[in-house]
Amino acid sequence: MIRMMECAGFIGPVNLGNPAETTIIEFARRIIALTGSKAKVVFKPLPADDPQQRQPDITLAREILGWEPHLDIETGLKKTIEYFAALRTAGRS
Numbered sequence: 001m002i003r004m005m006e007c008a009g010f011i012g013p014v015n016l017g018n019p020a021e022t023t024i025i026e027f028a029r030r031i032i033a034l035t036g037s038k039a040k041v042v043f044k045p046l047p048a049d050d051p052q053q054r055q056p057d058i059t060l061a062r063e064i065l066g067w068e069p070h071l072d073i074e075t076g077l078k079k080t081i082e083y084f085a086a087l088r089t090a091g092r093s
Helices: 002-006 024-035 059-065 073-091
Strands: none
Touching: 024 073
């Protein structure tokens, strides 16, 4: 974000995500497995404006900002889960 703010004349928007295509069900199953949750996946009708493809185009991030992700999805999810677990633990202190 700082790189984008410091980039003269570049306003955006710009995708900052992992370009590996992943479905929501894959995300849900990974999160359930990584957290040991007993949650069940529930399917609901999709909103009319729901994107059919979840694969961000990070071309602008690469070309203008010199940015690309350095973590794979699995590692990113683990770090995110650890972060929120630490917040939950800190809130109990």
